[in-house]
Amino acid sequence: xxxxxxxxxxxxxxxxxxxxxxxxxxxxxxxxxxxxxxxxxxxxxxxxxxxxxxxxxxxxxxxxxxxxxxxxxxxxxxxxxxxxxxxxxxxxxxxxxxxxxxxxxxxxxxxxxxxxxxxxxxxxxxxxxxxxxxxxxxxxxxxxxxxxxxxxxxxxxxxxxxxxxxxxxxxxxxxxxxxxxxxxxxxxxxxxxxxxxxxxxxxxxxxxxxxxxxxxxxxxxxxxxxxxxxxxxxxxxxxxxxxxxxxxxxxxxxxxxxxxxxxxxxxxxxxxxxxxxxxxxxxxxxxxxxxxxxxxxxxxxxxxxxxxxxxxxxxxxxxxxxxxxxxxxxxxxxxxxxxxxxxxxxxxxxxxxxxxxxxxxxxxxxxxxxxxxxxxxxxxxxxxxxxxxxxxxxxxxxxxxxxxxxxxxxxxxxxxxxxxxxxxxxxxxxxxxxxxxxxxxxxxxxxxxxxxxxxxxxxxxxxxxxxxxxxxxxxxxxxxxxxxxxxxxxxxxxxxxxxxxxxxxxxxxxxxxxxxxxxxxxxxxxxxxxxxxxxxxxxxxxxxxxxxxxxxxxxxxxxxxxxxxxxxxxxxxxxxxxxxxxxxxxxxxxxxxxxxxxxxxxxxxxxxxxxxxxxxxxxxxxxxxxxxxxxxxxxxxxxxxxxxxxxxxxxxxxxxxxxxxxxxxxxxxxxxxxxxxxxxxxxxxxxxxxxxxxxxxxxxxxxxxxxxxxxxxxxxxxxxxxxxxxxxxxxxxxxxxxxxxxxxxxxxxxxxxxxxxxxxxxxxxxxxxxxxxxxxxxxxxxxx
DNA sequence: GAATTCGCAGGAGTCA
DNA sequence: TGACTCCTGCGAA
Numbered sequence: 060x061x062x063x064x065x066x067x068x069x070x071x072x073x074x075x076x077x078x079x080x081x082x083x084x085x086x087x088x089x090x091x092x093x094x095x096x097x098x099x100x101x102x103x104x105x106x107x108x109x110x111x112x113x114x115x116x117x118x119x120x121x122x123x124x125x126x127x128x129x130x131x132x133x134x135x136x137x138x139x140x141x142x143x144x145x146x147x148x149x150x151x152x153x154x155x156x157x158x159x160x161x162x163x164x165x166x167x168x169x170x171x172x173x174x175x176x177x178x179x180x181x182x183x184x185x186x187x188x189x190x191x192x193x194x195x196x197x198x199x200x201x202x203x204x205x206x207x208x209x210x211x212x213x214x215x216x217x218x219x220x221x222x223x224x225x226x227x228x229x230x231x232x233x234x235x236x237x238x239x240x241x242x243x244x245x246x247x248x249x250x251x252x253x254x255x256x257x258x259x260x261x262x263x264x265x266x267x268x269x270x271x272x273x274x275x276x277x278x279x280x281x282x283x284x285x286x287x288x289x290x291x292x293x294x295x296x297x298x299x300x301x302x303x304x305x306x307x308x309x310x311x312x313x314x315x316x317x318x319x320x321x322x323x324x325x326x327x328x329x330x331x332x333x334x335x336x337x338x339x340x341x342x343x344x345x346x347x348x349x350x351x352x353x354x355x356x357x358x359x360x361x362x363x364x365x366x367x368x369x370x371x372x373x374x375x376x377x378x379x380x381x382x383x384x385x386x387x388x389x390x391x392x393x394x395x396x397x398x399x400x401x402x403x404x405x406x407x408x409x410x411x412x413x414x415x416x417x418x419x420x421x422x423x424x425x426x427x428x429x430x431x432x433x434x435x436x437x438x439x440x441x442x443x444x445x446x447x448x449x450x451x452x453x454x455x456x457x458x459x460x461x462x463x464x465x466x467x468x469x470x471x472x473x474x475x476x477x478x479x480x481x482x483x484x485x486x487x488x489x490x491x492x493x494x495x496x497x498x499x500x501x502x503x504x505x506x507x508x509x510x511x512x513x514x515x516x517x518x519x520x521x522x523x524x525x526x527x528x529x530x531x532x533x534x535x536x537x538x539x540x541x542x543x544x545x546x547x548x549x550x551x552x553x554x555x556x557x558x559x560x561x562x563x564x565x566x567x568x569x570x571x572x573x574x575x576x577x578x579x580x581x582x583x584x585x586x587x588x589x590x591x592x593x594x595x596x597x598x599x600x601x602x603x604x605x606x607x608x609x610x611x612x613x614x615x616x617x618x619x620x621x622x623x624x625x626x627x628x629x630x631x632x633x634x635x636x637x638x639x640x641x642x643x644x645x646x647x648x649x650x651x652x653x654x655x656x657x658x659x660x661x662x663x664x665x666x667x668x669x670x671x672x673x674x675x676x677x678x679x680x681x682x683x684x685x686x687x688x689x690x691x692x693x694x695x696x697x698x699x700x701x702x703x704x705x706x707x708x709x710x711x712x713x714x715x716x717x718x719x720x721x722x723x724x725x726x727x728x729x730x731x732x733x734x735x736x737x738x739x740x741x742x743x744x745x746x747x748x749x750x751x752x753x754x755x756x757x758x759x760x761x762x763x764x765x766x767x768x769x770x771x772x773x774x775x776x777x778x779x780x781x782x783x784x785x786x787x788x789x790x791x792x793x794x795x796x797x798x799x800x801x802x803x804x805x806x807x808x809x810x811x812x813x814x815x816x817x818x819x820x821x822x823x824x825x826x827x828x829x830x831x832x833x834x835x836x837x838x839x840x841x842x843x
Numbered sequence: 844g845a846a847t848t849c850g851c852a853g854g855a856g857t858c859a
Numbered sequence: 860t861g862a863c864t865c866c867t868g869c870g871a872a
Contacts, residue, residue, distance in 0.1 A: 847872100848871105848872090849870105849871085849872085850869105850870090850871085850872105851868105851869085851870085851871105852867100852868090852869090853866105853867090853868095854865105854866090854867090855864100855865085855866080855867105856863100856864085856865080856866100857862100857863080857864080857865100858861105858862085858863080858864100859860100859861095859862090859863105
């Protein structure tokens, strides 16, 4: 007899939802791991199966029957939904839950044959684990309320967002002798779980056994690693296997597949992701790679940690990994909540995929998600082809040094535009006659916007924008040093990032909801606002120095004018915040050519209270040698201290003297390979390059030397001559003759460009008497 | 399989 | 040799 009284409701945090694939003789299953107060429970959700949508053209009842009677269909569910976002009305859509997900293609084929009416299919390509979250309406890692009956889930519902403090995190850091698989040995494994650290040393087999024992005993929910997919896990797997062992990282009985040997000499950077069912595998390196704030570092654990905590601390690697994980978890779970993707994915995937998932998750209840784009060109009208300006507006600056300049920014301009003006695939140039005549018009392009319905992009991202504004307001009331502020700041950064890519994703080729017309409308509105703001500035007695997309550089013609007040005036006028970011002592724009009054766009140098504010110059570029960047940085610091043009000119001699000293060092060979290293991305295989560039030559040499080279990865090299370069790793090992002329020019030219308008000659930046010439340079060996 | 456009610059290669 | 184009990559927004 079934005793329902035993079904008590429990609460917990959903750690993992995993679909075990079907195998011959064993059907697939959705398994859930939930952390409760009493510990971890594993449940099977038998009601839920992988599924797809069947959209009958007519004869719904008969189609339902045909689908329901198919031998691979476990059960069906018919709900009225919009068959497409462009549809004006709903139609009954049958969802077929499958017994064996491997047979999805043939099941669809057979249903098509047996149906009494034409049918179309959709939603078969939605990732199998995401289907569970989408359709159950339960975000990954959220708090849940559930009932069970002997390991089988009876009911489940979301009971709030994820509380990351409920998850047990264990940081794992393995030290290897080298990353070369052929020579690699495991040196040590360290663990950190917040309470303490442990380090295993000694024989490889013993270390692997200790790690397994620690996992079994501590039973963490998440394993945090730095560069898990590319380094830590594959090498750990390799060494375990070499010692005749296998690791079990998940909460299932079988071992985790960690190392797949690659035969190619140069591999793709996107290493396969290991999955440990029941546990979360965090890769903090992959996250740092896509994080705008961290991108500027060299992506080593040390620099990512220092950047995140704005401090350099002497800590063990495992504890750094642990702290990073704990710090970033709330940021990740904010994404999880919205895009319905688990932490495993959120820390690895690019933002576009997560944006797409946000849209899908919001739509799936009411609208069928197509497997392919309905409009392959994404609604590109002939008009849009003709328009040359597609992006933001850039107003050419007047070259030279401008004193007393304010930089004002429209905050989150693009997302705010498509939310405010209701820009979305289905609303731009909609088919309603009424909207065509009376709907809002896009400036410059003349498109009309639907006034009858709210688009999906404004709907989804409007919520993100609202929360971002709410968090921002809350932060203003707090002390920036407080823990509460810090917590909100993490959330704020996540929300800000969630708003960066939706605009671009609108016209991304593989986005099934793409709209080219909609995408072009966004910067069109942006140009409209910026031009209006420029006119308002000029009317109010300011001159506009420069503008790029959403920022405005203005100078007051009358010292009594207030920059902040102008920002508020524009904000009120447009109902769109124009924020005063900086008031600069001066801003310097470089001329296009010597003596030219037209300034370069996207490159400037300003002094904000004596601190340099730089955009686009060499110091900001990673494809410049350390020595060149350090020299420029020092020069900029000297110059930034100047309060006005007069002091700027006075500061020039000390700047040039410094440059001469640095150039002297280069010519004497007083440099280490690291000072000379240039970093570039290898975007294809060396043989695919048409031009034999330095980074391509270096990549070839690395691969020939038996080292790992990843397409899409970064190549560091030292230039030794025309068409000649040596990878940094090799340059460190033996003395090498670097290309002095090239490096001198790399250091001198940026400074020369900066100062030539003030009468500085190229030769003034070279050491020795003025008649010094580059011809003197020979090849000099650098220090090792 | 996972955002875009605009703008700048250096090096290789080509031509006169 | 210098002017030009193409290839490639990077950064600003």
